[in-house]
Amino acid sequence: MNLRLIALALLATTTAAAAADLPARTYKTPVVSPAYNWSGFYVGAMGGYAWSDEVTVGITGIGTVTGTSDALKGGFGGGTIGYNWQAPGSQFVFGLEADAAGAGIQYSEAAPGVAVSTKIQAFGTVTGRAGFALSNALIYGKAGYAWASNKVDATILGLSASDSQFHSGWAAGGGVEYGFAPNWSAKVEYLYADLGTQTYFGGLELGTTLHTVKGGINYRFGY
Secondary structure, three states: OOHHHHHHHHHHHHHHHHHHHOOOOOOOOOOOOOOOOOOEEEEEEEEEEEEOOOEEEEEOOOEEEEEOOOOOEEEEEEEEEEEEEOOOOOOEEEEEEEEEEEEEEEEEEEEOOEEEEEEEEEEEEEEEEEEEEEOOEEEEEEEEEEEEEEEEEEEEOOEEEEEEEEEEEEEEEEEEEEEOOOOEEEEEEEEEEEEEEEEEOOOEEEEEEEEEEEEEEEEEOOO
8 A cells, every 4th residue: 555645544534633622613793882872851950151242122112222231141050851863873863852940140230319130030942953963972953942031120219110021032052962871961052042022111121132051961761
């Protein structure tokens, strides 16, 4: 018998036996983390600073004057409730949001025998939101209804009077929200509001616009 053939046969037998003793190789499927999804109801707390650069004052039946003012300013704080919807695989987020805040946004002025002050005691919005999500970062715009409760106090020659009115108008703005945990997110937002005009003391017409900058934190249910 050919010695070369015998050697090749022995080598093949040894290799096959060694291969049989090797453990079977296993393959692991890579684990992919699910994308951050913004869908669901949420509640939150927010607070910030507001100021006005335009005030409208008039007398019923006579006319109005629009001027600029940087004196109406102050802080606010309150709560938020809303709902987001994001389709699976989509980066677009749509939602509705309502917020309300107690406020100390005020202005006062005094002259001999006269003192006048006005104060926004509370305000809020009901808006629609539309945003673009980059995983757990959301860039959004919003617009809708705005309201405010305002009080005017006046003292003239020792006689004092006050009147409170409810203002209705519109608001628009936008912000950035960041999800730092599956159910938690933080946001920074700017909003411009036109609060319309109301009549005080039966004849004094007062209207204003408002700029707000706020921060907030939200908790989302059902993630």
